[in-house]
Amino acid sequence: MTIWHEMQDKGLILYGCVLQSGDVQASSFPPEAKKQLSVAKQALAYIFRSVEKSAKSHDEAHLEIGDCLFSGFQLDPNTLLIFLSEHDTNTLQIRQFIDQNKKRFLDV
Numbered sequence: 410m411t412i413w414h415e416m417q418d419k420g421l422i423l424y425g426c427v428l429q430s431g432d433v434q435a436s437s438f439p440p441e442a443k444k445q446l447s448v449a450k451q452a453l454a455y456i457f458r459s460v461e462k463s464a465k466s467h468d469e470a471h472l473e474i475g476d477c478l479f480s481g482f483q484l485d486p487n488t489l490l491i492f493l494s495e496h497d498t499n500t501l502q503i504r505q506f507i508d509q510n511k512k513r514f515l516d517v
């Protein structure tokens with residue numbers, strides 16, 4: 410079972426991807442959701458670049474668009490996780506799953 414399937418089975422996400430240096434390394438986004446991924450990738454990457462300039466250590470951002478929630482989690486300066494979830498998903502549970510599985514995400 411992949412890490413994406415584990416998160417889906419727990420009801421944490423619909424889809425997810427790992428970006429390294431802005432490039433998609435692994436993704437569970439289906440072809441019909443690629444446009445959503447592109448928008449989320451641009452928006453969340455912009456947010457984290459802006460945060461870096463302010464020298465604050467924020468590593469999590471969420472955007473609610475319609476009935477969906479896009480979440481971004483910065484694992485390190487080059488690695489960003491992006492998830493698409495239901496708008497009422499418990500983001501604390503997502504954060505806990507990431508903390509418990511950080512090495513797995515970095516190895517994807």
